[in-house]
Amino acid sequence: MKKNEKLVIIIAGIIIGIIASVLVVFGNPANMGFCIACFLRDIAGALGLHRAAPVQYIRPEIIGIILGSFGAAFATKEFKAQGGSAPLTRFVIAFFVMIGCLMFLGCPFRMIIRLAGGDLNALIGLVGFVLGIGVGTFVFLNKGYSLKRTYAQPMLDGIIMPVIQVIVFALLVAAPAFIFFSEAGAGPGAKHAAIAISLVAGLVVGVLAQRTRLCMVGGFRDLFLFKQTKLLLGFFAIFVSALVTNVILTVVTDATYFNFAFAGQPVAHTDGVWNFLGMFLVGFGCILLGGCPLRQLVLSGEGNTDSAITVLGLIVGAAFCHNFGLASSADGPTLNGKIAVIIGIVVVAIIGVVNTYCKKEA
Amino acid sequence: MIYVVTFFAHIGTIRFKRYCDKEKLKAKMMPVPRALSSSCGTCVQFEADDDYEFSYESEELEEVVKLIDGEYVSIYKA
Numbered sequence: 001m002k003k004n005e006k007l008v009i010i011i012a013g014i015i016i017g018i019i020a021s022v023l024v025v026f027g028n029p030a031n032m033g034f035c036i037a038c039f040l041r042d043i044a045g046a047l048g049l050h051r052a053a054p055v056q057y058i059r060p061e062i063i064g065i066i067l068g069s070f071g072a073a074f075a076t077k078e079f080k081a082q083g084g085s086a087p088l089t090r091f092v093i094a095f096f097v098m099i100g101c102l103m104f105l106g107c108p109f110r111m112i113i114r115l116a117g118g119d120l121n122a123l124i125g126l127v128g129f130v131l132g133i134g135v136g137t138f139v140f141l142n143k144g145y146s147l148k149r150t151y152a153q154p155m156l157d158g159i160i161m162p163v164i165q166v167i168v169f170a171l172l173v174a175a176p177a178f179i180f181f182s183e184a185g186a187g188p189g190a191k192h193a194a195i196a197i198s199l200v201a202g203l204v205v206g207v208l209a210q211r212t213r214l215c216m217v218g219g220f221r222d223l224f225l226f227k228q229t230k231l232l233l234g235f236f237a238i239f240v241s242a243l244v245t246n247v248i249l250t251v252v253t254d255a256t257y258f259n260f261a262f263a264g265q266p267v268a269h270t271d272g273v274w275n276f277l278g279m280f281l282v283g284f285g286c287i288l289l290g291g292c293p294l295r296q297l298v299l300s301g302e303g304n305t306d307s308a309i310t311v312l313g314l315i316v317g318a319a320f321c322h323n324f325g326l327a328s329s330a331d332g333p334t335l336n337g338k339i340a341v342i343i344g345i346v347v348v349a350i351i352g353v354v355n356t357y358c359k360k361e362a
Numbered sequence: 363m364i365y366v367v368t369f370f371a372h373i374g375t376i377r378f379k380r381y382c383d384k385e386k387l388k389a390k391m392m393p394v395p396r397a398l399s400s401s402c403g404t405c406v407q408f409e410a411d412d413d414y415e416f417s418y419e420s421e422e423l424e425e426v427v428k429l430i431d432g433e434y435v436s437i438y439k440a
Binding site: 005141142145149150230290291 | 369370371372373374376391392393396400401402403404421422
């Protein structure tokens with residue numbers, strides 16, 4: 001049974017890696033077949049929560065992941081409306097996780113995809129990410145950190161997030177005037193695969209991630225706490241399959257999908273200190289949230305309202321990043337962004353301390 | 363007999379592991395098996411007699427299962 005689980009997660013990782021690379025061929029930004037942070041940021045822009053013209057588009061991949069997870073959970077009777085575990089605290093942590101993501105320019109998922117495209121800046125991000133998870137695990141999680149238990153919620157509460165996805169998808173297809181779309185050539189928001197292709201890709205990833213529980217943060221947590229590599233194997237498989245697909249695409253097409261370097265990487269900057277600190281904040285925040293942004297999407301599809309609130313925190317964080325000049329660009333991080341990341345690390349640490357060391361034993 | 367105990371929060375797992383150590387039960391913490399739940403939380407697996415009377419109480423306790431012929435059989439669910 002254990003061998004089967006490992007095999008399934010490796011196969012899922014291989015499929016997801018190939019999908020991530022092929023989405024770029026179909027039109028997604030380079031090294032961004034998938035990026036949960038960037039895509040939520042694009043959706044925030046499309047809905048007018050920020051007005052950064054280069055990054056406004058309703059990404060069907062996000063809709064697909066949540067609906068794919070919802071469908072898989074429903075079909076296997078695993079859909080369960082539950083929540084109530086410190087939702088506002090989760091919102092705040094997620095807000096700062098997004099600030100970390102947009103300092104680095106990518107979520108943990110895109111970090112792997114950037115690595116598979118040869119972007120060495122992602123390696124520095126990975127070091128920060130792992131260190132953040134390590135601090136969260138050993139200083140807080142293993143010392144009693146808890147946001148308290150979840151409780152069963154009314155069925156409707158669990159279904160709202162998938163229903164919102166259907167509505168947002170309708171807005172994408174209908175494209176009314178009040179939805180913002182980046183104009184051609186304006187930036188990453190203007191680069192996207194066809195709607196149907198993106199949606200199917202998201203659905204497949206949503207189903208696979210729900211069945212395998214793929215989670216970058218959970219992978220390192222299991223490695224640190226239990227010396228178990230099962231979840232990490234999934235991400236290693238994503239890395240290897242995306243890397244191989246990128247190399248093959250570079251050989252058989254005129255475009256370059258693999259560039260082994262620090263400089264000249266798409267939608268990335270070379271400031272190592274802030275790539276490190278941005279992903280440190282992401283790893284630290286995500287371990288206290290109990291999962292990476294991809295996992296939060298999947299859980300929100302399974303009926304977890306705490307994860308739905310977390311996704312909303314990520315979206316609001318993205319809007320703040322672009323309204324207040326916190327997001328990095330290819331030119332590098334901004335001063336506002338640096339200050340926000342430091343504040344984020346402090347706030348997440350305070351939340352960790354309060355929920356670990358300043359509570360009564362039950 | 364192998365038992366697996368799942369919790370709503372990781373702190374529950376830590377506390378139950380301490381309880382097992384105190385009760386001198388052979389126990390280990392591990393990720394929740396996929397066959398048991400779609401959650402990626404942690405649990406405690408411990409060994410005890412077939413007729414072990416599970417008396418541990420906690421608000422964080424979610425489920426207790428027995429491993430019988432390779433299948434998880436629920437004996438308590440919150």
